Amino acid sequence: MVHYAPQVQLPLPICLERSAPLLTTGHVAEARIGTSGTFSDNMRLPIHRWYRYSAGFSADWVRSVIRECKPSALLDPFVGSGTSLLAAEEEGIDSYGFEAHPFVARIARAKLSWNASVKELVSWTAKLLQQATSMSPDISGETPLLLKCYSTEALRKLCAIRESFLILKEEMSTSVGELLWLAITSILRPCSHAGTAQWQYVLPAKGKARVLEPYDAFKTKIDTMTADMRHFQRSATPSGTLMARDARERLEFLDGKIDLVVTSPPYPNNYDYGDSTRLEMCFWHEIRGWGDLQTTVRRFLVRSCSQHAAAEKLKLDDVLAAPQLEPIRRDLSEICRSLEEERSHHGGKKSYHTMVAAYFADIASVFHALRGACSAGSRMCFVIGDSAPYGVYVPVDEFMGRLALAVGFSGFSFEKIRDRNVKWKNRKHRVPLKEGRLWIEG
Ligand SMILES: C[S@@+](CC[C@H](N)C(=O)[O-])C[C@H]1O[C@@H](n2cnc3c(N)ncnc32)[C@H](O)[C@@H]1O
Structure with missing residues (x-):
């Protein structure tokens, strides 16, 4: 028999209306009940727009939750590209964010460096470009992925900027x-003439119409960045406060300080966060290709894709x-x-x-x-999605809610945002899926 705590109906957070091109603090006014949005909503917002991180959520939505909950300190244990921390900084409250993907953590750290000297940035940009334009680096040793994704001229210029x-x-x-x-990373x-899939996997074989010239792209990016910094x-x-750390680790240093958690963990839907930065990590010589992703990235992350589970050679009984x-x-x-049984009927034999x-x-x-980090009366909002690998439904919201209650949170409720059964790559099943917010009471 499964026992549930009484489900607490928490007030719906408000979500800010999207509006004109560049939204700034002064413009964030109109609010409506709505979705947590997607990262593309952020591509018109200062700082947030510096790097497109498809897995992210809307900064305006985070701000609306902050305004609604009026916390003294926010925590996002899966902070990704830094959306929640930047939103908290715009609302003037203390915030902490953890990110275990080393490359993504560095992206967030760079965005959070907006308080640096604009003058210094402009001056170093000029020196960097002057030196780069006089260089002609040898690109023959670059990784096969880079050689496939760029013309010789573009790659030579990008490598000159890097060097x-x-x-x-x-x-x-x-x-x-x-x-x-x-x-540099964001251009x-x-x-590249290579396409990017919806979830940021690079598609070398898929061309695209508009390709930017590296020196122009770099200058334009710096212009955008300096305007946003100002x-x-x-x-x-x-x-x-951003920390490149694992959300699964104990959190003594926050000991009851946090009264709002806003986050979106990886979903158990086989999305490979390691692969989302493969092109960029190849460029910076952090990996040679896909085969290096397990040791450089995946091993630090929540196990949410089958490649990760397979690489760890997990035994089901041990994990359970x-x-x-x-x-x-x-x-x-x-x-x-059921998944183990189903696996034997499928060619790929995925370790779902x-x-x-x-x-x-x-x-x-x-x-x-999180229980140790959150105060009594705190509130947590997890933007989550369920999944159905091999057509076997996994009730993520219910399982997460029960796990939260078991460690001492007092109640949970799920607020559906949208149906998402069309997004699962393996369309062989027709199991309806959903995405939404799991609200957990402290
Ligand atoms: C859905 S994304 C969050 C995106 C974020 N809301 C944003 O707007 O950029 C989930 C993030 O959790 C990170 N992650 C996965 N496992 C983690 C772990 N054990 N500790 C901390 N972060 C982790 C992933 O690298 C990914 O960036």
């Missing part, structure tokens, strides 16, 4: 260095025996056994059975860590 940056970097301040690193897709320097407070899974073990085991078990073991550890 020039690496030479000058030691002389500039850390924050200006991080801003320049991000400017890599626009300067805007934030006038209107926001640099109060966010994890003590933190006790509150859902019986129902979860049934699902994982161990992935799903490991996913909830990881999420349970995150809740455990």
Whole structure:
């Protein structure tokens, strides 16, 4: 018998209306009940727009939740590209964010460097470009992915910018260095003729119509960044603390300080966060290709894709025996056994059975860590989605809610935002899926 705490109906958060081109603090006014939005909503917002991170949510929505809940400190344990921290800085409250993907954490860190000297950034940009335009780097040793994704001319220019940056970097301040690193990183897709899939996987074989010239793209990016930095320097407070760390780890240092958690963890839907930055990591020589992603990225993350579970060679019984899974073990085991059985009928033999078990073991550890960080009366909002690998339905909202109650949170309710059964790549099943907000009471 499964026991539920009485579901607490929390007030719906408000969501800010999208409006004119560049939204700034002064314009954020109209509100409506609505969705958590997508990252594309952020592409017109200062700082947020510096790097397109498809997995992200809407900054305006986060701001609306902050205004509604009036917390003294916000935590986002899966902060991605930094959306929640920047939103908190715009609202003038303290915030903490964790990100375990090293490359994505660096992107967030660079965005949070908006308080650096604009003058210094402009001056180093000029030096960098002057040096780059006099260089003609040998690109023959670049990774096969880069050679496929760029014309020789474009790649040579991008490598010249990179080499020039690496030479000058030691002389500039850390924050200006991080801003320049991000400017270079963020022009890599626009300067490639290769397409990008909806979820940021690079598609070398799929061409696209508009390709930017690297030096122009770099200058334009710096112009955008300096304008946005000036805007934030006038209107926001640099109060966010970003940590490149694992949300599953214990959080003694926050000991009851947090009264609002706004976050979106990976969904157990096989999206490979490691692969979303493959092009960029190849460019910076952090990996040679897909085969390096497990050791450089995935191993740090919540296990939400089958490649990760397969690489760890997990044994289902061992994962299911994890003590933190006790509150859902019986129902979860049934699902994982069905996935194990289903696997034998499919050619790819994907490790969904161990992935799903490991996913909830990881999420349970995150809740455990959060319990220590959150005050009594705190509130948490998890933007989540369910999944149905091989057509076997996984009730993510219910399992997460039960795991949260088991570590001492007092109630949960789920607020559906949209149906998403069309997005699952394996369309062989017709299981309806959904995305929404899991509200958890502290
Ligand atoms: C849905 S995305 C969050 C995006 C974020 N809301 C934004 O707007 O950019 C989930 C993030 O969790 C990160 N992540 C996965 N496992 C993690 C872990 N164990 N600890 C911290 N972050 C993790 C992923 O790298 C990814 O960036």
